[in-house]
Amino acid sequence: MKSERNNPLPPVSIQSIGAVTPQGRDLQAIGKRLEQPVATTPAVLQVNDEFLSDPAIGSRMRRADRFARMAAVAALDSWAGAKDTCANVPKERIGLIVSSGFGPHCRGFRFIDGILDCGDSDALPTDFSHSVHGAAAAYITELLELRGPSLSTTDFEIGFEQAVLLAQCWLDQQVCDRVLVGAVEEIGEVLVHCASRMLDEKTFVPGEGAVFMMLAPTDAKGLARLEATTEPRDIDLLMLDAPANPSRMARQPLLPTRHTTTFSPYFGHSPSSSAFQLLGGFLSLRAGRPLGRPIQNAAHAPAHLEAVDKVATFKPSCDPRVTSLLITKG
Amino acid sequence: MERSSVWIAGVGAVSSAGSDISSTLDAFANARRNPSNTLPFESSITCPTFQVATALPTLSPALNRSRSLRLAMKAVREAMVEAENKEFDRNARLGVCIGTTVASQLNSIPFYDAYRRDGNPPLESVHDYLRANLAQAIGELLNVSGPRMTIVNACSSGTDAIGVAANWIRAGICDLAVAGGADELNRVAMAGFWSLGVMSSQPCAPFDRDREGLNLGEGAGMLILESASHAHKRNKKHGMEVAGFGAACDGHHLTAPHPEGRGLDAAIRTALSQAGVKPSQIAFINVHGTATTENDRAEGKVIARVFDSHVPLVATKGYTGHTLGAAGGLEAVFTVLGLRKGWIPASVGFENHADDIPVAPVRQRTTIDGEFALSTSLAFGGNNAALLIRRTA
Numbered sequence: 001m002k003s004e005r006n007n008p009l010p011p012v013s014i015q016s017i018g019a020v021t022p023q024g025r026d027l028q029a030i031g032k033r034l035e036q037p038v039a040t041t042p043a044v045l046q047v048n049d050e051f052l053s054d055p056a057i058g059s060r061m062r063r064a065d066r067f068a069r070m071a072a073v074a075a076l077d078s079w080a081g082a083k084d085t086c087a088n089v090p091k092e093r094i095g096l097i098v099s100s101g102f103g104p105h106c107r108g109f110r111f112i113d114g115i116l117d118c119g120d121s122d123a124l125p126t127d128f129s130h131s132v133h134g135a136a137a138a139y140i141t142e143l144l145e146l147r148g149p150s151l152s153t154t155d156f157e158i159g160f161e162q163a164v165l166l167a168q169c170w171l172d173q174q175v176c177d178r179v180l181v182g183a184v185e186e187i188g189e190v191l192v193h194c195a196s197r198m199l200d201e202k203t204f205v206p207g208e209g210a211v212f213m214m215l216a217p218t219d220a221k222g223l224a225r226l227e228a229t230t231e232p233r234d235i236d237l238l239m240l241d242a243p244a245n246p247s248r249m250a251r252q253p254l255l256p257t258r259h260t261t262t263f264s265p266y267f268g269h270s271p272s273s274s275a276f277q278l279l280g281g282f283l284s285l286r287a288g289r290p291l292g293r294p295i296q297n298a299a300h301a302p303a304h305l306e307a308v309d310k311v312a313t314f315k316p317s318c319d320p321r322v323t324s325l326l327i328t329k330g
Numbered sequence: 331m332e333r334s335s336v337w338i339a340g341v342g343a344v345s346s347a348g349s350d351i352s353s354t355l356d357a358f359a360n361a362r363r364n365p366s367n368t369l370p371f372e373s374s375i376t377c378p379t380f381q382v383a384t385a386l387p388t389l390s391p392a393l394n395r396s397r398s399l400r401l402a403m404k405a406v407r408e409a410m411v412e413a414e415n416k417e418f419d420r421n422a423r424l425g426v427c428i429g430t431t432v433a434s435q436l437n438s439i440p441f442y443d444a445y446r447r448d449g450n451p452p453l454e455s456v457h458d459y460l461r462a463n464l465a466q467a468i469g470e471l472l473n474v475s476g477p478r479m480t481i482v483n484a485c486s487s488g489t490d491a492i493g494v495a496a497n498w499i500r501a502g503i504c505d506l507a508v509a510g511g512a513d514e515l516n517r518v519a520m521a522g523f524w525s526l527g528v529m530s531s532q533p534c535a536p537f538d539r540d541r542e543g544l545n546l547g548e549g550a551g552m553l554i555l556e557s558a559s560h561a562h563k564r565n566k567k568h569g570m571e572v573a574g575f576g577a578a579c580d581g582h583h584l585t586a587p588h589p590e591g592r593g594l595d596a597a598i599r600t601a602l603s604q605a606g607v608k609p610s611q612i613a614f615i616n617v618h619g620t621a622t623t624e625n626d627r628a629e630g631k632v633i634a635r636v637f638d639s640h641v642p643l644v645a646t647k648g649y650t651g652h653t654l655g656a657a658g659g660l661e662a663v664f665t666v667l668g669l670r671k672g673w674i675p676a677s678v679g680f681e682n683h684a685d686d687i688p689v690a691p692v693r694q695r696t697t698i699d700g701e702f703a704l705s706t707s708l709a710f711g712g713n714n715a716a717l718l719i720r721r722t723a
Contacts, residue, residue: 008502114521114525162477
């Protein structure tokens with residue numbers, strides 16, 4: 001079997017983006033942080049709890065954990081940004097796709113605490129119901145009163161890319177008129193422990209957060225256009241999920257581009273890293289110049305850019321299926 | 331918009347009802363079920379479960395510890411043989427879309443117990459978990475690099491996976507797709523459903539007046555979907571197609587369905603309208619029928635509202651237990667079998683009409699006639715999905 005040759009679907013229009021990250025929740029503030037060099041990268045990049053409350057949530061998520069809260073606040077921010085353009089779209093016509101690698105695993109371990117401490121028949125039902133992957137999506141649909149298709153997915157490499165591809169599918173086939181698509185990862189102590197033993201801590205810094213975007217059909221006016229693709233061409237800025245240690249970057253193959261950058265030192269690494277790279281790329285597009293940490297590579301030294309109109313994420317380690325997300329202005 | 335056909339080229343199933351299609355049909359024909367009172371793991375909970383007793387494929391040592399993956403591969407291989415995969419165009423793009431619940435969670439109790447005790451647990455189960463993401467692992471085993479997605483929509487995952495794969499094929503992203511669901515019995519899920527108070531101490535009785543709750547089961551149900559152009563290229567005429575799919579969420583509650591089945595109603599109407607089919611054209615419905623009080627009541631209300639009350643219903647969880655992420659895949663296969671054979675089995679476990687449910691499943695093997703059949707799924711998080719299958723020959 002050969003790989004898919006490319007994505008035949010038209011790009012979609014990004015109506016809004018909402019995010020909660022280790023660099024904050026406000027997009028303008030995050031953009032400013034991405035302009036500043038990172039002196040030292042901490043061992044873990046976590047989201048500050050202060051960003052996880054919201055008047056729109058009130059007490060409706062009192063039983064929810066950080067995983068569901070991160071997803072909810074990012075989705076709410078995206079929703080707020082798209083309010084005007086979604087005003088006339090029936091809630092039945094708005095779909096939701098939530099991708100994650102590890103899902104709400106911290107709550108899963110809390111449920112196992114209950115099994116180990118109290119026995120199989122006395123663990124808490126609230127911990128169980130919140131430990132399933134779909135819990136975050138359930139809160140989002142309840143908060144936003146969405147009635148369209150809702151999907152939660154898991155993948156350790158290309159979950160967000162495949163979620164965007166499916167959103168393109170749904171919009172092209174008129175399954176929905178809007179799709180709220182997002183990625184969320186939570187980092188807990190068990191995962192940090194595992195990462196420290198399984199991965200080189202010089203190259204891998206666990207990160208968490210959530211990024212959501214409201215997507216509309218290709219002809220809708222929006223902030224930028226987005227598509228999942230196999231190999232983006234003629235790009236100004238390539239965003240790589242790069243190792244924390246830049247010297248290790250030189251080993252990785254790159255696509256032809258005028259400038260390469262990474263946002264990993266700001267957001268960390270996770271199965272959903274590309275959503276955060278995409279966020280950095282979008283903010284670069286908006287700023288008109290590359291943000292993040294430039295990557296020096298013998299073959300592709302950073303060039304001075306007059307403008308940034310076309311940016312893409314790329315996962316060099318993955319096989320050649322849809323592993324890239326391309327954003328263009330307009 | 332003109333919709334191209336998505337053919338069902340092959341099906342495969344493994345569950346407590348049977349190790350393959352043939353033995354499943356035999357169990358259905360004889361209304362035979364095999365609940366077990368012995369669990370495959372240590373637990374203080376005692377209740378019937380529906381287990382798979384047959385030998386499963388042996389995978390590489392790195393993958394062989396995932397029972398969900400081995401169940402999935404058993405059904406995939408059967409479906410591939412029926413689809414005559416040796417005839418597939420070697421340049422065809424194959425996608426993999428699989429629903430699951432247990433295989434998506436790092437829920438190894440020994441690992442976590444060791445972590446709590448000495449902070450330095452063996453990491454084997456973490457490696458296993460990372461390797462055995464179902465769509466990722468099946469894609470690697472089949473040596474494909476088309477689109478892939480592991481769907482974790484709880485109990486509707488398998489149905490959703492088939493709907494997504496059909497979307498891919500219609501969009502031209504792939505020519506063929508493996509789609510369905512797989513799940514194994516697991517102590518954490520068992521304790522979870524017990525904690526929710528939705529498990530029965532007796533073999534389950536879907537839609538019955540005296541239903542007490544669900545029994546967990548394990549298994550896998552897989553479909554091989556094929557684009558019209560790929561089927562045409564290999565001169566293949568299939569007798570079944572995915573005619574429609576609808577999904578809609580309740581937006582109501584994390585664990586309970588909307589009392590009036592709002593999302594399921596929308597999902598069914600979407601699936602029907604996609605195919606331009608009237609409710610009266612439906613030959614039968616393979617209901618979700620978990621045997622929990624609220625699920626069956628909400629589902630029954632929707633079916634009574636949307637369909638003629640005489641449409642035959644079959645509840646197959648009496649044979650398989652609730653196989654969670656596998657349920658939608660298995661029940662899609664059972665729906666294909668019903669259309670193919672022209673009969674649906676007795677809804678084993680159902681005896682007495684329930685006052686709170688306006689419809690009832692069939693009590694005995696029932697001949698059906700018609701082109702279209704529906705499989706419905708309801709899930710945690712208020713997810714609902716409906717899959718419409720059409721017999722064309």
